[in-house]
Amino acid sequence: MQVINDTFKLKSENNAIKIQYEYPERGYIYDRNGKLLVANQASYDIMVIPREIKNLDTLEFCQLLDITKEEFIKKIEKATVYSPRLPSVFLPQLNKSEYAAFQEKIRKFQGFYVQKRSLRDYEVDFGANVFGSITQVNEQIIKENPYYKSGDLIGKQGVEQYYEEILRGVKGVKYFQKDKYNRLIGSYKNGKYDTIAVQGEDINLTIDAEIQRYGEQLMVNKRGGIVAIEPKTGEILALITAPSYDPSILVGRQRSKNYTLLYNDSIAKPLYDRGLLAEYPPGSPFKILTGLVALQEGVIDEQFTVFCRHGFSYARGRFMRCHCHGGALQLHRGIYESCNAYFGTAYMKTINKYVKPSYAVDVWSNHVKSFGLGQFMGYDLPTGRRGNIPSSKTYKRIYPNGGWRSTAIVSNAIGQGEVLMTPIQLANMMATVANQGYYYTPHIIKKIKGENIDPKFKVKHTTTINKEYFTPIINGLFDVYNLGTARGLRVDGIDICGKTGTAENFAKIDGKRVKLEDHSIFVAFAPKDNPKIAIAVMVENGGYGATIAGPIASLMIEKYLRKKITRTDLEKRILERSLRDRYAILGGMKEANAIESTPKDTIQKYKETKTNTATDTTKKSN
Structure with a gap:
């Protein structure tokens, strides 16, 4: 054709x-x-x-x-x-x-x-x-x-x-x-x-640029995560990971080269968002939930008393090291002095309430999970971790032949054991306590031009804990700043409720667990009445909760509420505090507390450093 x-x-x-x-x-x-x-x-x-x-x-x-x-x-x-x-x-x-x-x-x-x-x-x-x-x-x-x-x-x-x-x-x-x-x-x-x-x-x-910037400054030469949330809305005010980097280095012809450098930094891991991904044992802040569940289950009340003696806690045959001042403690003092004996006993009474420990663990687990823990939270960011809240299935795997009792899992009471949480989960937990029993899914979007944000962020999630049980817990958290473990971190004119935490951190050397420097943790919300900010701070290998994480939380709260800083002494201390030498000694170790292999000479250097530091501290104290 x-x-x-x-x-x-x-x-x-x-x-x-x-x-x-x-x-x-x-x-x-x-x-x-x-x-x-x-x-x-x-x-x-x-x-x-x-x-x-x-x-x-x-x-x-x-x-x-x-x-x-x-x-x-x-x-x-x-x-x-x-x-x-x-x-x-x-x-x-x-x-x-x-x-x-x-x-x-x-x-x-x-x-x-x-x-x-x-x-x-x-x-x-x-x-x-x-x-x-x-x-x-x-x-x-x-x-x-x-x-x-x-x-x-x-x-x-x-x-x-x-x-x-x-x-x-x-x-x-x-x-x-x-x-x-x-x-x-x-x-x-x-x-x-x-x-x-x-x-x-x-x-x-939803981010507040000023406290985001300030938080990143406070975390220079440190590793960890900070998450701040507005309790009444679930809006994320700050989402900080450290170490971080200037976002502009990933623009232009040098992007590929710079990204490769960041990606291959296996020690600092600047691309790893510790606020969303790092799963840590929460330590003492978890005692808040231990107390709430025990109150809800009716195994304790505000007058329930536990005796703690000689720096150690005795709870029905189980010794737990304790740093509180000892003596007879009720709920209020147990919170602000962070007594292991009190919350270990409260936890075991919760588990022992039921004939079958497996059923009791699931009751406890379901209460805790109602705070959004042990699961993906549904926030609008593409990465995250579940954390871990153990259930009966957990212990059936660990103890296939059965025979376990509350004494075997009592470490859960103080945020150790099998419990793991991310910083954003810790912050959401505190937002829930600040709200006395409810939370909104944390989210980072406030407004989209011409569109509505996802309606799921307006859905109110209510816990299984009755509202009245939050009042004694909040009163105890308030006196953490007045009488307890954070009394040196007060900010005049701001009523802050907080809780220190020190999470143990271990390495595995020749099949043996070697204790390393603890993680420093602090959670808080403020003001006590009509809270406007809830925050969680995690500083890896930072030591006691009141040493680094606590001051950072106080400074962040004041910066957000007042737009200025009056505790310049805390600010100077934190800005000048560097953990780089400590991280250099611990270089090459894996995230969180599950470190599979570490060179012996590294551990030896670490032990020597800890010994020298302890000696210097003792001399200064004397």
């Missing part, structure tokens, strides 16, 4: 279509008070269509872009493997001056063209773990989601990943016809199918 009439042949030669994308700006990111945190800046990618490269002066091309011939060959080979006919990124993220120099000579480089995009422009040097970053899509993403093409950018980690579809906007598309010589001959069907790019939606985070 084509021999007789060449109409179809001509149409075939003329209807080759070139698709050109127009990339929108990503939505801007603001804090809860309208402060701009993340904007955009122009960026330019050099794109290549391998089949269209002709008469290229490779040497001039490489010199202009400051790349080697080997790099050029490698990039062309990679692009050809992807597709010889379709465009792919040859060199991403040129700045304005690099683009200008290349644009002057682009006519000489057939097969190459420039694609304009926008990159993030960070207005602050903190919050990297909150924002996440944007990076080029890989082949797997392209296969799974047809929206993305080679060279497209996508959010990775943080709010950039979770709210990707809202922030990215919608690409514009233009269709052009080309003739058989690959020359553009005009718009396809007069632009009938062309679309305009739509900019991404702006969002406001």
Whole structure:
């Protein structure tokens, strides 16, 4: 038919279509008070269509872009493997001056063209773990989601990943016809199918930029996490991981190099969000739940008394080391002096209430889980951990032959044993106590321009503990600052309820557990009446809870409520306090308290350091 009439042949030669994308700006990111945190800046990618490269002066091309011939060959080979006919990124993220120099000579480089995009422009040097970053899509993403093409950018980690579809906007598309010589001959069907790019939606985070920045400053030369929540709403006020980094280093041509350095830092792990991922034994703050469950189960009341003597606690045949002042303790004093004897006894009475320990453990476990523990919390960030709240299934695995009693698992009472929590779970626990029995799912989105936030963040979650039992617990937490373990951390004019914690930390050496420096933990909320902030602070290998974590919590609370600091003595102490030497000695150890292997010489250095520190402290005390 084509021999007789060449109409179809001509149409075939003329209807080759070139698709050109127009990339929108990503939505801007603001804090809860309208402060701009993340904007955009122009960026330019050099794109290549391998089949269209002709008469290229490779040497001039490489010199202009400051790349080697080997790099050029490698990039062309990679692009050809992807597709010889379709465009792919040859060199991403040129700045304005690099683009200008290349644009002057682009006519000489057939097969190459420039694609304009926008990159993030960070207005602050903190919050990297909150924002996440944007990076080029890989082949797997392209296969799974047809929206993305080679060279497209996508959010990775943080709010950039979770709210990707809202922030990215919608690409514009233009269709052009080309003739058989690959020359553009005009718009396809007069632009009938062309679309305009739509900019991404702006969002406001629940984060308060000032306390986020301040918290990161306080955590310099330390490792751990801080999470602050507004109790009445579940809004995350601060989400801090340490060590952190300036988010701007993951923008531009050096992004890949810098990301590799961060990724390969196996000791500091700056990409590891300790506020969401690190699971720690919560230590003494867990006594709050032990007391609440015991009150709810009716095995204790405010007058229930336990006797603690000579620095050790005796609870029905089980010795537990205790640091309180001893004597007869009731609930109030048991809380503010953090008595192991009291809460160990309360826990065993809870378990012993029922004939079957397995049933009793599940009763206890269900009460604790009603605070959002031992499970994914459902917040709007792409990463997290469940933590661990043991149940009867846990102990059936540990004790397959049965025979266990409350004395075998009493460590749970003081936040050790099998209990693990993340800092955000600890903060949510305190928000729940501040609310006297309810919480809202923690979230980081406050407002999306033109849209509503997920309705699940407005759902009220109520615990299994009756409201009246929170009052004596809160009174005890208030006197932690007045009479107890945090009495040196008071801030005049602010009624703070808090709890110190010191979580034991072990390494496994030749099959034996070796005790390392404890983790420093502190949880709090303020004011006592009508609380506006609940906070959890975890400092790895920081020692006693009142040493580092406690002062940080007090400073963060005052900064949020007053916008200034009066406890400058605490601020100076924390800003000057560095744990770098301690981490250097412990270098190479794994996260949290489950360290499988540690060099003997490292442990020896660590022990010597602890001994010297203890000697110096004793001398100063004397």
